[in-house]
Amino acid sequence: MKARCFVLRPFDPNFQNVWDFAIRPAVKRAGLDPWDGREERLGGTNMILKDISSQIWNAKLVIAELSSRNPNVMYELGLAHAAKKPVIILLEESEEAPFDIAHIRYLRYRKEFLKSLQDRLFERILSTIGKSAIHTEEPPDFFPELRIITPEVVDEITYLRSKLVPIRVTVTPSCADIFFNDKLVGYGYANILVNEWAERNTISASTVGFFEYHRQLETEDVERGSLEISLERVYDRNADVVTRQLKRVPTWLRDRRRDPRNPVLMRAISNYLLMIGERDDALDEIKDLLRTAPGWYLSLNQMGFYHGIARQLDPALCWYKRVAAMCNHHYIGNYNLACIYSLKKEFDTALNHPYLIASDDSAVKSIRDVNHNLSRDPDFLNLIQNPSTRDRFREIELLLFPNSPEPEQGAQSGYDGYIF
DSSP states (O other): OOOEEEEEOOOOGGGHHHIIIIIHHHHHHTTOEEEETTOGGGTSSOOOHHHHHHHHHHOSEEEEEOTTOOHHHHHHHHHHHHTTOOEEEEEETTSOOOGGGTTSOEEEEOGGGHHHHHHHHHHHHHHHTTOOSSOOSOOOOSOTTOOOOOHHHHHHHHHHHHTSEEEEEEEESTTOEEEETTEEEEESEEEEEEOTTSSOOEEEEEOTTBOOEEEEOOHHHHHHTEEEEEOOBSOBTTBOHHHHHHHHHHHHHHHHHHSTTOHHHHHHHHHHHHHTTOHHHHHHHHHHHHHHOTTOHHHHHHHHHHHHTTTOHHHHHHHHHHHHHHOSSSSHHHHHHHHHHHHTTOHHHHHHHHHHHHTOHHHHHHHHHHTOOGGGOGGGHHHHHOHHHHHHHHHHHHHHOTTOOOOOTTOOTTOOOOOO
16 A cells, blocks of 8 residues: 555645646655545545544645645645644745745746646655655754654553552542642542652642641552542631641641642641741742642632732732632632722622622532631621621622521621631
8 A cells, every 4th residue: 555645735726737737646656645635535525624634644745735825725734744744835936935934945836837846846755755865864844842642652651551550539628629749630539540669659638728638649548549538627716727837837848848849838838927927938938839830729819818918909809810710619719809809898899709609519619618607707897897788798698608697796706817
């Protein structure tokens, strides 16, 4: 079976002679099988994209006729370049090369000299596919930034994956984010593949209102094939938050040295630094967190938290808007926006954000996991004390927490307002 040459060309009567008297015979002389989008063996004239990409992928050589700048030909040329195929480009003498690919070598021709084009194209084909005795170098790669996975690489990856051990990780609360070797792999649960011979395999979990979880996977975890994690709640009426954080500091520092790019540890350490008033060090840690995990919504939330506890409302607002836009399965973005707008006394906007939480079941579950009612947060004091918003605020609170008690007049029942 002959190797295939796939030809990208406009199906215009003005170019039919170029195909019949130059391209097709030159390809056949070079020992290749010429195919184009109108070949009957391709299923007629209405080739779908999958057919085209398959033909390009399987071709030994691609020829692209760019005269008239047909958009389909230009698109298919892009596919050929992405597939790293050797390409010969044809262009009429009277036409100007497209700017974006003007640096690529072209074979120019005139329609009245098609036999000359056939001969020159034949030589170019031999040179390009390495059959010429003179030109044996590899065809140039004009787009080295593009990478493809070869069948050999696919086979190697498949083999390596077959040697990995599957483990199902489940976290309570279900809104917690799970990291495997410092990369976010899911929330609530994740199925991971573990190389038990790797130097390290760490599991981390983090969410708002709970202390972090971070440790190395053990042999028992691998053998069992599962790991269940239950995070410890931050707020406990019988224990001081900062004291409980302080007990974790030696572990954080040890793990941070061993796993310097772990987002969960960065967030935990920055929380502690903020709680004890070390804002400069906290800011450095948060910047590190944002560089390491810019796509994690709690990274952005941490910067909002940094500004929010200092009552720098407008900068906090910018960060919390990004958090809310990034994820709707968790309550924290819209909750913090409600807090900021309440402090700014923009009451209608403030009340809208808890309704957005209530519109998503996952967000509702995440706020109930933290287990506090809205009226205990001093950031909402303006809404509670304002006669025009008190009833609406209470309506939203009951929507999110049906069993929440009536707020005590003049009291905030012990909740300190920090959400981290």
